[in-house]
Amino acid sequence: xxxxxxxxxxxxxxxxxxxxxxxxxxxxxxxxxxxxxxxxxxxxxxxxxxxxxxxxxxxxxxxxxxxxxxxxxxxxxxxxxxxxxxxxxxxxxxxxxxxxxxxxxxxxxx
Amino acid sequence: xxxxxxxxxxxxxxxxxxxxxxxxxxxxxxxxxxxxxxxxxxxxxxxxxxxxxxxxxxxxxxxxxxxxxxxxxxxxxxxxxxxxxxxxxxxxxxxxxxxxxxxxxxxxxxxxxxxxxxxxxxxxxxxxxxxxxxxxxxxxxxxxxxxxxxxxxxxxxxxxxxxxxxxxxxxxxxxxxxxxxxxxxxxxxxxxxxxxxxxxxxxxxxxxxxxxxxxxxxxxxxxxxxxxxxxxxxxxxxxxxxxxxxxxxxxxxxxxxxxxxxxxxxx
Numbered sequence: 001x002x003x004x005x006x007x008x009x010x011x012x013x014x015x016x017x018x019x020x021x022x023x024x025x026x027x028x029x030x031x032x033x034x035x036x037x038x039x040x041x042x043x044x045x046x047x048x049x050x051x052x053x054x055x056x057x058x059x060x061x062x063x064x065x066x067x068x069x070x071x072x073x074x075x076x077x078x079x080x081x082x083x084x085x086x087x088x089x090x091x092x093x094x095x096x097x098x099x100x101x102x103x104x105x106x107x108x109x110x
Numbered sequence: 111x112x113x114x115x116x117x118x119x120x121x122x123x124x125x126x127x128x129x130x131x132x133x134x135x136x137x138x139x140x141x142x143x144x145x146x147x148x149x150x151x152x153x154x155x156x157x158x159x160x161x162x163x164x165x166x167x168x169x170x171x172x173x174x175x176x177x178x179x180x181x182x183x184x185x186x187x188x189x190x191x192x193x194x195x196x197x198x199x200x201x202x203x204x205x206x207x208x209x210x211x212x213x214x215x216x217x218x219x220x221x222x223x224x225x226x227x228x229x230x231x232x233x234x235x236x237x238x239x240x241x242x243x244x245x246x247x248x249x250x251x252x253x254x255x256x257x258x259x260x261x262x263x264x265x266x267x268x269x270x271x272x273x274x275x276x277x278x279x280x281x282x283x284x285x286x287x288x289x290x291x292x293x294x295x296x297x298x299x300x301x302x303x304x305x306x307x308x309x310x311x312x313x314x315x316x317x318x319x320x321x322x323x324x325x326x327x328x329x330x331x332x333x334x335x336x337x338x339x340x341x342x343x344x345x346x347x348x349x350x351x352x353x354x355x356x357x358x359x360x361x362x363x364x365x366x367x368x369x370x371x372x373x374x375x376x377x
Contacts, residue, residue: 033172058161
């Protein structure tokens with residue numbers, strides 16, 4: 001419950017406070033968000049499986065974000081930033097879908 | 111994209127591994143749905159909940175910022191450098207094209223304006239010429255300074271050749287438009303004596319009134335010189351009176367006639 005509250009508060013703060021994002025971080029923000037979403041879905045699935053460990057969640061969340069940003073950064077330096085970020089989004093999208101399928105099986109039993 | 115997904119695979123394996131490993135070792139008493147309900151309500155302030163809340167707060171923040179910035183400044187804000195360069199290039203090209211088109215259209219406009227000016231000028235000149243030729247051909251009325259010559263002929267002594275001589279004299283003195291009674295005298299006017307004097311086939315009776323446009327100072331002496339028209343007429347018992355007029359109107363008209371045989375040779 002507290003976790004859900006945290007998400008809601010984050011969205012509200014982001015919408016109303018309008019924090020300025022530093023220009024350096026800006027290109028990596030969308031990829032980082034997708035990576036974090038992937039980690040959150042993985043965590044939710046682990047919780048439903050009854051094997052949720054907060055340490056694993058924190059590490060996977062942070063590493064997902066960092067690695068995704070790193071890949072895009074590297075892609076930008078190599079001149080294939082657009083393609084690489086598309087690839088990252090595709091991979092995370094697939095993982096989110098598979099996690100969502102597992103969650104769905106738990107919640108709806110179907 | 112392909113090497114990317116390969117790179118990602120180990121990580122996927124790891125996170126994937128964790129739940130499956132946990133499922134094998136951990137005892138399963140509750141269903142997933144019960145666990146979800148238990149996690150949601152009642153709210154418990156555990157370490158795990160707090161940590162997840164903080165991370166989710168960060169996620170929500172990033173999500174909101176990204177959504178806002180994407181909807182804020184259209185596509186440009188999130189666009190990469192090379193995309194921006196491409197967009198700029200396209201804009202430059204487009205500007206160039208539009209500039210070219212504008213120049214072309216402006217040129218066209220000036221051309222049209224000057225050509226319409228020229229057409230207007232040509233039309234004016236043509237009208238002016240038509241008026242001048244109309245005066246010569248007798249199709250339009252003319253006015254200007256001149257004289258009137260009235261020939262009284264009580265003894266019916268005046269003949270067509272005398273009128274013709276008068277016309278010749280007037281023309282030699284620079285007459286520009288002549289009318290006898292109601293007949294305009296032009297280039298193809300002819301005189302004949304058939305039961306009285308006829309000018310261009312129309313019967314003309316005494317008194318003969320000439321209206322002549324020209325320089326009065328030239329016309330009057332030309333008629334009055336010794337041995338001239340006036341004296342000759344007086345010999346025939348006819349009286350001729352010449353009056354200078356400041357403004358005289360020659361308003362007898364002739365229909366414009368299209369020549370049947372003569373054609374312009376300057377084609």
